[in-house]
Amino acid sequence: MLYRFLFRVVFVRLNPEVAHELVAGAMKFLSAVGFLRAKKSETTKTVMGLEFANLLGMAAGFDKNGTLIRPLHALGFGHVEIGTVTPVSQPGNPKPRLFRLPKNKSLINRMGFNNDGAAAVAARVSSLRLKNQNLPIIGVNIGKNKNTSEENAAADYLEATRLLAPVADYLVINVSSPNTQGLRDLQRVSALRPVLEAVLTAAGKKPVLLKIAPDLEVEEILEILHLASGLELAGLVISNTTVSREGLVSEADTGEQGGLSGPPLAKRALETLILARATVPASMVLVSVGGLSDAADFRNRLALGADLVQGYTGFVYAGPLWARRLTKG
Numbered sequence: 359m360l361y362r363f364l365f366r367v368v369f370v371r372l373n374p375e376v377a378h379e380l381v382a383g384a385m386k387f388l389s390a391v392g393f394l395r396a397k398k399s400e401t402t403k404t405v406m407g408l409e410f411a412n413l414l415g416m417a418a419g420f421d422k423n424g425t426l427i428r429p430l431h432a433l434g435f436g437h438v439e440i441g442t443v444t445p446v447s448q449p450g451n452p453k454p455r456l457f458r459l460p461k462n463k464s465l466i467n468r469m470g471f472n473n474d475g476a477a478a479v480a481a482r483v484s485s486l487r488l489k490n491q492n493l494p495i496i497g498v499n500i501g502k503n504k505n506t507s508e509e510n511a512a513a514d515y516l517e518a519t520r521l522l523a524p525v526a527d528y529l530v531i532n533v534s535s536p537n538t539q540g541l542r543d544l545q546r547v548s549a550l551r552p553v554l555e556a557v558l559t560a561a562g563k564k565p566v567l568l569k570i571a572p573d574l575e576v577e578e579i580l581e582i583l584h585l586a587s588g589l590e591l592a593g594l595v596i597s598n599t600t601v602s603r604e605g606l607v608s609e610a611d612t613g614e615q616g617g618l619s620g621p622p623l624a625k626r627a628l629e630t631l632i633l634a635r636a637t638v639p640a641s642m643v644l645v646s647v648g649g650l651s652d653a654a655d656f657r658n659r660l661a662l663g664a665d666l667v668q669g670y671t672g673f674v675y676a677g678p679l680w681a682r683r684l685t686k687g
């Protein structure tokens with residue numbers, strides 16, 4: 359109730375990125391003063407050999423720099439995927455770069471991998487681990503720097519892996535953000551293979567997953583699934599934001615460029631989940647993300663073969679109790 363009131367009266371009037379920073383600041387403060395504290399979970403579920411308090415995680419992009427891991431855990435997320443982190447820090451695209459479509463409960467973003475860089479984020483997570491026993495599973499989503507060419511992309515992913523694998527529970531290779539020019543070209547099998555191989559060699563025993571775009575043709579998805587199975591990746595994250603504007607209701611497209619997230623993405627994310635489950639070995643972990651709305655949707659994704667589920671936009675619109683509501687029981 360309070361969140362809905364604040365959202366309507368305060369947040370909607372604020373620039374969305376300023377609102378995000380305010381919420382993040384409040385979460386950090388409440389966590390630091392001990393008001394927002396995660397209880398130790400009594401039951402856990404084992405996925406990829408890791409013990410998750412529950413099967414719901416915060417998707418990449420909400421906590422780009424690993425500063426919100428404890429408050430997100432306290433709000434009920436069993437894992438937090440931080441990042442995307444690039445080897446070198448970068449400012450991202452010019453603002454404004456985040457837009458709300460409230461009637462669709464959706465967002466459009468073209469953040470462009472604004473982040474503190476791999477060394478700084480690795481140091482932060484390492485220090486967090488030293489100081490805390492009770493942490494969620496921490497995934498680290500990695501990408502290439504804006505100015506790195508396609509030929510040098512594998513070296514960027516290798517460098518990010520070298521720095522971040524030691525502090526991560528699992529790694530996610532992001533080649534699917536629409537906001538770094540040319541990034542999605544890395545999803546072509548010929549360009550993708552050297553990236554995956556580079557990360558796998560540097561990741562040691564840490565599970566490595568690949569996050570794909572929802573805008574691929576079925577043939578392209580199948581090629582990627584076969585490559586991922588052949589290289590024995592731990593899993594796939596399905597999917598990132600979409601450049602399509604299909605499925606928007608009762609509100610004209612804003613005309614803003616970027617990736618659309620929220621309910622219009624759900625259909626495509628679920629279709630791809632079903633295709634992947636029917637194609638890859640049962641041992642390969644599938645993480646369903648895109649338009650996650652409520653507890654029934656959460657259960658449905660697990661029933662369709664997802665091993666883990668993530669959300670971002672649903673949390674922004676529903677508020678701080680969302681993760682607890684979804685994972686209750």
Ligand SMILES: Cc1cc2nc3c(=O)[nH]c(=O)nc-3n(C[C@H](O)[C@H](O)[C@H](O)COP(=O)(O)O)c2cc1C
Nearest residue numbers: 417418419441442467598619620648649669670671
């Ligand atoms: C503002 C914003 C920033 C995002 N940044 C990243 C990112 O850095 N890396 C990434 O892999 N996905 C990023 N995403 C995509 C989300 O992780 C997720 O795949 C997508 O939003 C679909 O889930 P949702 O509909 O529950 O939001 C971002 C999404 C939003 C809304």
